[in-house]
Amino acid sequence: MLELINIYKTFNACSLSEVKSLVNFSLKINKGDFVTVIGTNGSGKSTLQNIISGTISPDSGSILIDNANVTNWREDKRASLIGRVFQNPFTGTAPGMTIAENLALAALRGKIRGLRWALRKKLVAQMKEKLSTLKMGIEDRLDAPVGTLSGGQRQAITLLMASWLEPKIFLLDEHTAALDPKSAEKIINLTKEIVESRKLTTLMVTHSMQQAANLGNRLIMMHRGRLVRDIQGEERNRLKTDDLLNMFEELRLLEQLDESAAEMLQENYI
Amino acid sequence: MKISSSQKGNIFEIQVSGRLDAYWSGLLDTEIEKAVHGGKHKIALDTSGVEYISSAGLRILLKTNNRLKSLGGKFIIKNPSANVIEILNLTGFGDLFRESISSSEDDNNNNADDGKISATLEASPDNYMKCTISGRADFWNAKDAGSISSDALEASENVFAIGTAAFGDRHESCKSRYGEFIAAAGAAAYLPTDNAKEADYMISTGDFIPKLHSIFSIKCEGKFSRVFNFEQEKTETTAMSEICRRALELTSSPRASLMMIAEIDGLSGAFLRKSPCEIKPAENIFAFPNIREWLSFTPEKAHQGRLAIVCGVVGSEREDFGGSMKPVDMKNDISAHLHAAVFNYIPLRQGKLELSAAVKGLFSEEKIHTVMHLINDNRIYSGAGESVFSRGICWVSPVKEIIRKGL
Numbered sequence A: 001m002l003e004l005i006n007i008y009k010t011f012n013a014c015s016l017s018e019v020k021s022l023v024n025f026s027l028k029i030n031k032g033d034f035v036t037v038i039g040t041n042g043s044g045k046s047t048l049q050n051i052i053s054g055t056i057s058p059d060s061g062s063i064l065i066d067n068a069n070v071t072n073w074r075e076d077k078r079a080s081l082i083g084r085v086f087q088n089p090f091t092g093t094a095p096g097m098t099i100a101e102n103l104a105l106a107a108l109r110g111k112i113r114g115l116r117w118a119l120r121k122k123l124v125a126q127m128k129e130k131l132s133t134l135k136m137g138i139e140d141r142l143d144a145p146v147g148t149l150s151g152g153q154r155q156a157i158t159l160l161m162a163s164w165l166e167p168k169i170f171l172l173d174e175h176t177a178a179l180d181p182k183s184a185e186k187i188i189n190l191t192k193e194i195v196e197s198r199k200l201t202t203l204m205v206t207h208s209m210q211q212a213a214n215l216g217n218r219l220i221m222m223h224r225g226r227l228v229r230d231i232q233g234e235e236r237n238r239l240k241t242d243d244l245l246n247m248f249e250e251l252r253l254l255e256q257l258d259e260s261a262a263e264m265l266q267e268n269y270i
Numbered sequence B: 001m002k003i004s005s006s007q008k009g010n011i012f013e014i015q016v017s018g019r020l021d022a023y024w025s026g027l028l029d030t031e032i033e034k035a036v037h038g039g040k041h042k043i044a045l046d047t048s049g050v051e052y053i054s055s056a057g058l059r060i061l062l063k064t065n066n067r068l069k070s071l072g073g074k075f076i077i078k079n080p081s082a083n084v085i086e087i088l089n090l091t092g093f094g095d096l097f098r099e100s101i102s103s104s105e106d107d108n109n110n111n112a113d114d115g116k117i118s119a120t121l122e123a124s125p126d127n128y129m130k131c132t133i134s135g136r137a138d139f140w141n142a143k144d145a146g147s148i149s150s151d152a153l154e155a156s157e158n159v160f161a162i163g164t165a166a167f168g169d170r171h172e173s174c175k176s177r178y179g180e181f182i183a184a185a186g187a188a189a190y191l192p193t194d195n196a197k198e199a200d201y202m203i204s205t206g207d208f209i210p211k212l213h214s215i216f217s218i219k220c221e222g223k224f225s226r227v228f229n230f231e232q233e234k235t236e237t238t239a240m241s242e243i244c245r246r247a248l249e250l251t252s253s254p255r256a257s258l259m260m261i262a263e264i265d266g267l268s269g270a271f272l273r274k275s276p277c278e279i280k281p282a283e284n285i286f287a288f289p290n291i292r293e294w295l296s297f298t299p300e301k302a303h304q305g306r307l308a309i310v311c312g313v314v315g316s317e318r319e320d321f322g323g324s325m326k327p328v329d330m331k332n333d334i335s336a337h338l339h340a341a342v343f344n345y346i347p348l349r350q351g352k353l354e355l356s357a358a359v360k361g362l363f364s365e366e367k368i369h370t371v372m373h374l375i376n377d378n379r380i381y382s383g384a385g386e387s388v389f390s391r392g393i394c395w396v397s398p399v400k401e402i403i404r405k406g407l
Ligand SMILES: Nc1ncnc2c1ncn2[C@@H]1O[C@H](COP(=O)(O)OP(=O)(O)OP(=O)(O)O)[C@@H](O)[C@H]1O
Pocket: A011, A012, A019, A020, A021, A039, A040, A041, A042, A043, A044, A045, A046, A047, A048
């Protein structure tokens, strides 16, 4: 379904602020896989999603979606293949437009027609149905401007919008991190519901060890632009939050084995 | 509510007053836990000022009573107030604590047992160890992986061994797993290098003796001749190097075998992450960053508060024991090769400790966390230094004979 082959991405190359955001990164994800992505700050998780969506292009390497090589496709050309939700609940929706207008934008993506025309009975009924599954009491407020909703409510609408047309790839980047715990819980339940019921191929970046351990059928860990762990199958099923904490601790220890430690060990290890 | 404590003679006294409800019981539990962990196995709880005890409080009393008894210690409920006596009687616990209840101050004068750990020594000071060195420690200097050979090793009752090994009886089946190992008094553990994250262990039972295959081992066979215990005095900890010096002194020997059970204040060590049989021709395992695939180490002292079984050899000649010895501290006069197995903490039972039973008890009852090779991280500013312990017991014996095998 999604294939990344030997992706390299360096920012500010050859300068003091050079960062190798992705280093020889390869990953193959099957249709319907729900992958949780963890990693330290700056390990390249967002860069990875930006490369998939075409927001930035890799220095080298290729990206295949459904066997089509999309490496040179512009972001807008890939847009119909990809649904995305970010951390900030205020970026995914247009605050001045109504709930109905926002949803219509998502439902009619790629079909540029007048919104008035678009808001036909059938679509409105569909909207009400989907909104009522949120149990947030907003199905009766279709004409309220999105700007009047809470962060949690807006993130829920963003999720609906991003998944409305069943994208081939669903990208979530810490999409509950900016919410209060109660809203975060609601959003994560909604996420699970949407991803599982529509079998969306999903990459979800999270800093929550609970989310990473409890959701999805595969987990990857990134560090300094590299894929350092890829856990699936039986091993993934048995994974607990403690194991994830241990993985981070292992990374921390590994980082401390620097040149001076290497020299010391050469001298002192038998 | 108030909780305070003080050492009175050989009894550690905790004073509580006020209402011992669920909240304060939790705090009292922590206080007692800390005391037991600190080696206080005789505890008196002064309850003269207690007005009320909830079920949570009673639970702590019961738990502490059982725990200290099982450790060979003692739990005393001192100066119980009328309220406390009434609650104990009403709840039916009065009888249980009858013996423990004391109103006198003179419980402290019994000095027959000083509350320290000691050990039985069934053998004479004439005991000694015979040592067999097998294989080569510096596998990274091997021509290629194919030239690394191995040797069988049985972890019998009188064997105290360390090195690089795996459970199994053929080189072929062990090849991908060789890692740090330790064997003592019929038990053995090793840290596999085939991605298994946990140390594996085996204990001899009946006719069964754990079998290992080692590519390098230092095997001491025989009996210990001396035993000593050490205990942290207030803030001081006991360093591995001090224990090594003590071992050589006590055995009046240039080389000694050592086996210790101790509470860890901080371990400094390293362990193999990859089997030596995976080495490629001319590969430098110490080169940075390649070393990260091969070795892990403790950048800061680790496993504080856990229990260690440490085993190995110490001596004044670095070339002894297959050239695998490293200086124990900056003085450079004494070297050692020691491995440690790390277990969950349990208080060491005070009074007599019998080596074989103590080792087997630990292996069979407590979770084993890891096995590592102890090092002295001697980097001046960023080094973790050497391993330190808060209390423990150490068996030593002179090594009188060294046999070199398989070079
Ligand atoms: N547009 C950019 N220009 C320069 N550097 C960038 C850019 N985008 C990312 N980086 C750098 O690349 C590295 C990886 O960033 P990225 O945002 O992918 O990390 P992340 O894993 O998402 O981190 P976080 O957990 O903090 O969100 C960082 O060091 C970051 O500073």
